[in-house]
Ligand SMILES: Cc1cc2nc3c(=O)[nH]c(=O)nc-3n(C[C@H](O)[C@H](O)[C@H](O)COP(=O)(O)OP(=O)(O)OC[C@H]3O[C@@H](n4cnc5c(N)ncnc54)[C@H](O)[C@@H]3O)c2cc1C
């Protein structure tokens with residue numbers, strides 16, 4: 001299938017990009033691996049859904065629909081190359097379907113994932129990622145009456161705690177590893193972002209009885225009988241105490257999903273895809289918006305997406321530059337506020353598993369020349385997740401930047417590579433797309 | 436300036452094996468690695484330890500080197516994943532089956548165990564092969580290893596015996612002097628180039644890059660028991676012109692399957708190519724249709740260091756360089772894992788003027804440039 005503008009990711013950034021490009025006359029296709037559009041925040045957002053409370057979401061979805069952009073859900077992009085071809089896998093009742101898409105312009109709006117850091121006990125049943133538990137609950141997992149410690153770092157912790165409380169969980173505490181002093185300039189800056197303040201107010205209403213402890217972190221998760229979580233050991237650097245709980249929701253802020261950009265050969269700025277003021281990457285026909293270009297939250301995703309969409313359509317985006325710069329500055333302050341403390345690097349014990357796919361303990365990662373060497377000699381990062389989980393952890397623990405992103409992005413059936421010749425011009429999908 | 440008896444440039448499996456062989460003599464050994472040890476072709480390869488008979492010289496070297504692998508197999512750490520899986524050369528039709536018979540005789544004469552499998556025996560050994568194949572040749576003493584760990588084992592042994600490793604690139608190497616990218620200068624009586632496909636230290640090295648693709652699957656224990664190679668593989672490996680693919684599949688100790696293989700000249704781009712992958716998979720499915728459903732974790736490419744006569748360069752650089760301190764251990768094409776311990780032995784024999792277990796003249800670099808001088812050597 002051909003698209004003048006192909007957008008990967010239907011979160012806020014992708015939705016904004018697709019809408020802007022389509023409203024300005026481009027033929028736009030949006031690919032997303034979820035069953036519905038919306039991304040991490042707006043997941044489950046359909047226009048007719050009765051319980052849509054969020055006005056911004058509602059408006060964005062309606063405008064997207066009117067714009068004429070075609071949204072194809074349930075497609076996971078597993079490979080992409082700079083010649084302008086993207087391949088997706090779709091699991092359907094009748095089997096796997098591989099489709100190929102050709103683009104003139106591409107917008108990468110693939111969002112972010114949580115960062116996990118290994119500590120003793122982090123692999124116990126009952127320990128979840130913070131966003132991971134939130135997603136489970138959105139999918140129907142019940143936490144009613146469960147006693148939950150929410151820990152780690154980042155603004156996501158409060159969002160998750162609020163959501164879990166709304167679903168009937170008892171949040172015993174929210175533990176933020178950053179110190180109050182570190183957080184203060186960020187908190188102050190929220191006054192200049194009224195929308196964010198409203199979100200914060202909602203958290204406070206839901207969690208007014210829950211202690212929010214800055215400068216504290218979990219050092220160990222402890223199993224009870226039956227080898228499931230019973231309590232966590234917590235420290236503030238001087239004192240250490242135990243908090244009993246049924247579940248631990250623990251995440252250390254976000255890491256950008258930049259693998260597709262790496263496949264294409266886009267230039268990077270540290271962990272992020274390098275973009276100019278038009279959200280253009282180092283490849284002239286590839287744009288990037290939202291988290292992969294810098295973790296800066298919803299508003300940044302929306303404005304960057306719109307800029308990218310307008311740039312694809314050859315329209316001016318000058319009027320959006322001020323807002324965009326302000327959101328970038330907000331992102332920078334957030335990055336400083338939630339910078340990880342050094343103590344987190346010494347949490348794993350020698351036998352603490354770092355790579356869950358290949359069962360590699362921390363001790364085996366010592367004494368190597370770097371990530372490639374450690375990977376070759378220990379198999380760390382060689383499993384099904386290809387280092388997407390342990391890679392960011394190892395970067396924190398040992399300072400090695402993950403390297404060598406290879407296709408496929410996630411495990412696919414062998415047959416997915418047996419696609420008809422990529423050079424053929426006509427449509428080459430295996431089955432017709434479903435209505 | 437630091438002095439050594441020998442400096443080895445390149446810590447792939449070949450350089451590492453040479454380093455250990457030299458350290459065993461009690462020599463002062465220095466190893467220089469500019470990238471990640473075992474991070475180049477050695478990380479990309481399949482790790483099939485296999486006897487091959489493209490030529491008499493190839494048969495002699497692979498058989499000799501395989502015997503060294505086997506002799507040491509109980510000494511390796513677990514990480515080397517050495518397994519005496521055996522190879523089955525698969526014959527698709529009666530014509531290939533006739534070839535299998537000829538091949539068995541060649542192996543027999545060389546003292547290599549090899550037995551004929553009928554169609555029914557083949558199906559019993561490997562139930563996931565399709566029905567209707569003609570049979571095969573089982574070479575039971577071939578093995579499978581995990582090459583980066585084998586190379587690391589050799590290097591660790593060399594270090595244990597006193598070798599020193601320098602993590603920097605060699606910028607020049609001639610007349611007993613080596614200059615490193617970090618400014619270090621080293622000197623040694625002999626310098627060994629074990630540089631894989633990289634020819635910048637000696638541009639006269641007659642080596643071409645030959646690209647190969649590999650595919651690794653998720654874990655499927657007991658799906659496969661031997662390394663399977665289609666009989667046509669040798670033809671594919673022998674070709675020097677077109678791109679070719681052949682069915683070649685390996686069971687890993689983890690239960691994963693490693694699927695090869697392709698050969699391309701004149702393509703130095705490391706990216707995996709959809710077209711080559713498709714051809715490889717189509718070929719594999721003709722032998723093992725059940726593969727189609729298995730899940731792929733990763734695909735990658737690597738470069739073999741190919742020479743014109745498909746034999747490695749083992750010995751003094753004479754013929755390519757007037758510098759008598761330079762030695763070569765390079766050009767191993769698709770057999771550098773198999774041949775690393777054998778090559779290390781031959782190289783050191785040459786340095787010591789010691790007689791070798793096999794005739795080493797076929798591998799001397801000078802054969803390519805001055806065959807006449809070789810006759811008098
Ligand atoms: C787990 C998690 C939970 C979060 N919860 C909250 C919250 O409660 N409140 C809050 O304010 N912020 C939350 N955030 C942050 C929020 O996501 C960002 O602030 C912002 O909205 C990001 O928008 P985006 O469009 O850049 O990315 P996203 O909203 O993440 O959208 C990216 C989309 O791309 C899709 N995608 C990625 N890779 C592929 C691929 N290979 N093939 C197909 N599709 C792909 C993803 O599935 C996703 O739908 C959360 C983030 C994460 C990671």
Ligand SMILES: Cc1cc2nc3c(=O)[nH]c(=O)nc-3n(C[C@H](O)[C@H](O)[C@H](O)COP(=O)(O)OP(=O)(O)OC[C@H]3O[C@@H](n4cnc5c(N)ncnc54)[C@H](O)[C@@H]3O)c2cc1C
Nearest residue numbers: 445447449469476477480481483605631647737771772773
């Ligand atoms: C797809 C594929 C499948 C294969 N399958 C098999 C198989 O099943 N069985 C088998 O026996 N063989 C196989 N091979 C071949 C085998 O992998 C190689 O022959 C072998 O790894 C070569 O080892 P090496 O040490 O010569 O080279 P390399 O592993 O490439 O090592 C050379 C080293 O030298 C270093 N170097 C180079 N120049 C310098 C310099 N100037 N300064 C410092 N360091 C330098 C490099 O960084 C590198 O680490 C396969 C190869 C490929 C590509």
